[in-house]
Amino acid sequence: xxxxxxxxxxxxxxxxxxxxxxxxxxxxxxxxxxxxxxxxxxxxxxxxxxxxxxxxxxxxxxxxxxxxxxxxxxxxxxxxxxxxxxxxxxxxxxxxxxxxxxxxxxxxxxxxxxxxxxxxxxxxxxxxxxxxxxxxxxxxxxxxxxxxxxxxxxxxxxxxxxxxxxxxxxxxxxxxxxxxxxxxxxxxxxxxxxxxxxxxxxxxxxxxxxxxxxxxxxxxxxxxxxxxxxxxxxxxxxxxxxxxxxxxxxxxxxxxxxxxxxxxxxx
Amino acid sequence: xxxxxxxxxxxxxxxxxxxxxxxxxxxxxxxxxxxxxxxxxxxxxxxxxxxxxxxxxxxxxxxxxxxxxxxxxxxxxxxxxxxxxxxxxxxxxxxxxxxxxxxxxxxxxxxxxxxxxxxxxxxxxxxxxxxxxxxxxxxxxxxxxxxxxxxxxxxxxxxxxxxxxxxxxxxxxxxxxxxxxxxxxxxxxxxxxxxxxxxxxxxxxxxxxxxxxxxxxxxxxxxxxxxxxxxxxxxxxxxxxxxxxxxxxxxxxxxxxxxxx
Numbered sequence: 001x002x003x004x005x006x007x008x009x010x011x012x013x014x015x016x017x018x019x020x021x022x023x024x025x026x027x028x029x030x031x032x033x034x035x036x037x038x039x040x041x042x043x044x045x046x047x048x049x050x051x052x053x054x055x056x057x058x059x060x061x062x063x064x065x066x067x068x069x070x071x072x073x074x075x076x077x078x079x080x081x082x083x084x085x086x087x088x089x090x091x092x093x094x095x096x097x098x099x100x101x102x103x104x105x106x107x108x109x110x111x112x113x114x115x116x117x118x119x120x121x122x123x124x125x126x127x128x129x130x131x132x133x134x135x136x137x138x139x140x141x142x143x144x145x146x147x148x149x150x151x152x153x154x155x156x157x158x159x160x161x162x163x164x165x166x167x168x169x170x171x172x173x174x175x176x177x178x179x180x181x182x183x184x185x186x187x188x189x190x191x192x193x194x195x196x197x198x199x200x201x202x203x204x205x206x207x208x209x210x211x212x213x214x215x216x217x218x219x220x221x222x223x224x225x226x227x228x229x230x231x232x233x234x235x236x237x238x239x240x241x242x243x244x245x246x247x248x249x250x251x252x253x254x255x256x257x258x259x260x261x262x263x264x265x266x267x
Numbered sequence: 268x269x270x271x272x273x274x275x276x277x278x279x280x281x282x283x284x285x286x287x288x289x290x291x292x293x294x295x296x297x298x299x300x301x302x303x304x305x306x307x308x309x310x311x312x313x314x315x316x317x318x319x320x321x322x323x324x325x326x327x328x329x330x331x332x333x334x335x336x337x338x339x340x341x342x343x344x345x346x347x348x349x350x351x352x353x354x355x356x357x358x359x360x361x362x363x364x365x366x367x368x369x370x371x372x373x374x375x376x377x378x379x380x381x382x383x384x385x386x387x388x389x390x391x392x393x394x395x396x397x398x399x400x401x402x403x404x405x406x407x408x409x410x411x412x413x414x415x416x417x418x419x420x421x422x423x424x425x426x427x428x429x430x431x432x433x434x435x436x437x438x439x440x441x442x443x444x445x446x447x448x449x450x451x452x453x454x455x456x457x458x459x460x461x462x463x464x465x466x467x468x469x470x471x472x473x474x475x476x477x478x479x480x481x482x483x484x485x486x487x488x489x490x491x492x493x494x495x496x497x498x499x500x501x502x503x504x505x506x507x508x509x510x511x512x513x514x515x516x517x518x519x520x521x522x523x524x525x526x527x528x
Contacts, residue, residue: 024443024444024445025444027444027445028444028445028447028452031445031452032448032452035456035464038463039456039459039463039464042320042321042459042463043313043317043320045321046317046318046319046321047318050316050317175291177291177294177295178291178297181295181298181299182298185298185301185304186301186305188305189305189308194305194308194309195312195313199312199313201315201316
């Protein structure tokens with residue numbers, strides 16, 4: 001455990017060094033969030049009764065999504081990991097007396113957390129000061145806020161464990177570009193990154209909520225605004241824990257299999 | 268004339284190069300198709316719930332989205348070299364470009380011709396045809412011509428944006444993340460007519476970065492909401508945006524210091 005903690009610390013402090021990049025990210029994400037809010041505001045003007053949740057909750061969802069983008073964006077994968085698999089450096093990684101799976105897991109979490117620490121607060125603070133329906137509202141209640149924090153952590157773990165599957169699949173395909181494109185766009189769609197899940201037709205939404213993708217940003221962002229009933233919240237947390245266990249188990253097994261038959265690319 | 272021949276030669280080299288890895292090419296093209304397909308699904312499901320936005324119906328939004336996507340993919344296909352320009356500056360490759368007796372823009376343009384964007388283009392064309400069938404626009408010669416003008420103007424505007432994006436690398440060595448909002452962001456948010464984003468955004472998109480000239484105004488003409496002929500020629504006017512972009516690029520080249528690697 002200590003080994004992985006130091007992997008984590010190493011990557012985390014390293015990630016904190018990229019402050020200029022973070023500034024660029026903040027501007028981009030702020031502009032992005034602003035445009036998203038304008039679209040939803042236009043739809044709200046067109047037909048307010050068709051909105052599945054209050055406009056203020058939608059705005060909070062969008063701002064939190066931008067603020068915590070680094071935690072949940074599946075496309076922000078570690079290019080270095082793909083590089084080690086492609087150029088053969090994986091051989092060195094496998095010589096170490098550590099589990100490759102756990103090492104990559106620790107380091108992915110560290111990268112995402114360090115990015116989020118640098119980027120989230122400025123966005124959250126500015127968004128909180130925007131005029132009422134357009135800004136980040138206060139959480140529905142203290143209970144919701146605590147649950148939001150818990151599911152935020154679970155969602156992060158879930159995102160990383162799904163990305164781990166893609167890293168490991170790269171062992172088998174060598175060229176991960178096509179795989180990544182498909183995985184990125186499919187999970188963005190099912191996770192509620194394109195449009196929040198409540199905006200989908202009801203039947204579809206019910207199915208989508210059961211998928212592992214819905215256990216990432218969908219749960220914490222909706223709990224924050226209080227647009228889930230207490231039964232829905234319980235079920236969502238349960239699903240998060242279930243999928244996290246299932247996916248990490250599958251990832252570990254697959255990693256084991258991949259390591260047995262790994263061919264190191266020369267060069 | 269010679270430079271055009273040279274550019275076409277570059278393109279043919281690039282295509283032959285890509286075609287050596289046929290499977291990879293088709294997979295990436297399919298991936299490109301899929302990426303914009305989920306954006307389309309996003310629009311589709313929003314319109315399952317809402318019947319119109321700011322007076323635009325589903326099929327009208329689709330027309331707008333598809334033309335914008337075509338403009339973007341065309342520009343990306345031709346001007347992809349600018350998109351990856353930061354690598355060229357950092358590796359010192361640009362030094363080699365400068366010593367050759369040939370225009371540097373042609374060389375950078377020719378460094379990469381992204382045929383895989385064909386996947387995105389196909390998605391845009393399918394959506395465009397679907398949009399035309401769904402909407403009841405009375406097509407005329409002038410309206411068809413407007414679409415072609417939109418494609419020309421749009422490709423010019425996005426190429427200019429890529430050029431600016433690349434020119435920043437002369438000063439920062441890294442490509443700037445916030446520029447993405449003007450390229451990828453415009454592609455994403457251009458799925459809805461600019462008018463949806465309110466008065467101020469429309470002013471910005473008219474006079475500063477001319478998105479509205481290649482999207483909103485000609486769309487109004489095609490939909491028959493505005494009859495003035497000027498709306499038909501506005502997309503061509505948008506090509507003015509290439510001038511400041513080129514000037515900025517020239518300025519950057521003058522200040523270029525080799526990264527030394």
